[in-house]
Amino acid sequence: MAAEKEATAADPFEAFRKMRETYLEGMSKVMIDAVNTEEYAQASGALLNNYLTLSAPFREALDKAMIMALEQFSLPSRQQVTALAERFTNLEMRLDDLDAKLDRIVELSSVAPKATADIPHEGKRAKAADGKSRQTTNGKR
Numbered sequence: 001m002a003a004e005k006e007a008t009a010a011d012p013f014e015a016f017r018k019m020r021e022t023y024l025e026g027m028s029k030v031m032i033d034a035v036n037t038e039e040y041a042q043a044s045g046a047l048l049n050n051y052l053t054l055s056a057p058f059r060e061a062l063d064k065a066m067i068m069a070l071e072q073f074s075l076p077s078r079q080q081v082t083a084l085a086e087r088f089t090n091l092e093m094r095l096d097d098l099d100a101k102l103d104r105i106v107e108l109s110s111v112a113p114k115a116t117a118d119i120p121h122e123g124k125r126a127k128a129a130d131g132k133s134r135q136t137t138n139g140k141r
Contacts, residue, residue, distance in 0.1 A: 034040055070077050076084070 067077050
């Protein structure tokens with residue numbers, strides 16, 4: 001235990017660590033105060049606006065070059081992938097709607113035979129002994 005106390009007491013960098021921590025805390029407070037001012041917001045807004053204005057032609061040229069390169073390699077562009085994703089989403093939603101409608105039809109059809117089981121079927125065709133229908137269609141036999 002005595003050796004541990006001597007090792008920690010003999011650390012020559014402890015003073016530098018404390019000085020660094022004090023410096024970082026002070027600079028952090030100064031920077032937070034500077035960033036939270038209206039002047040800083042206006043300056044960074046103006047800088048960003050100028051950057052976007054100046055970089056727009058280069059961005060457009062890069063986009064055109066990228067589209068041409070993608071076409072050469074038969075690869076889809078970002079817009080094409082986005083359009084395809086939208087179409088797939090639309091198809092998926094329509095399939096979900098159809099699935100819900102089919103579920104509803106199955107539900108109704110399973111209820112319908114139970115409800116019609118008690119109703120007499122007078123409109124059914126009478127069958128002859130040979131299995132052919134006695135009722136004529138369009139007046140012909």
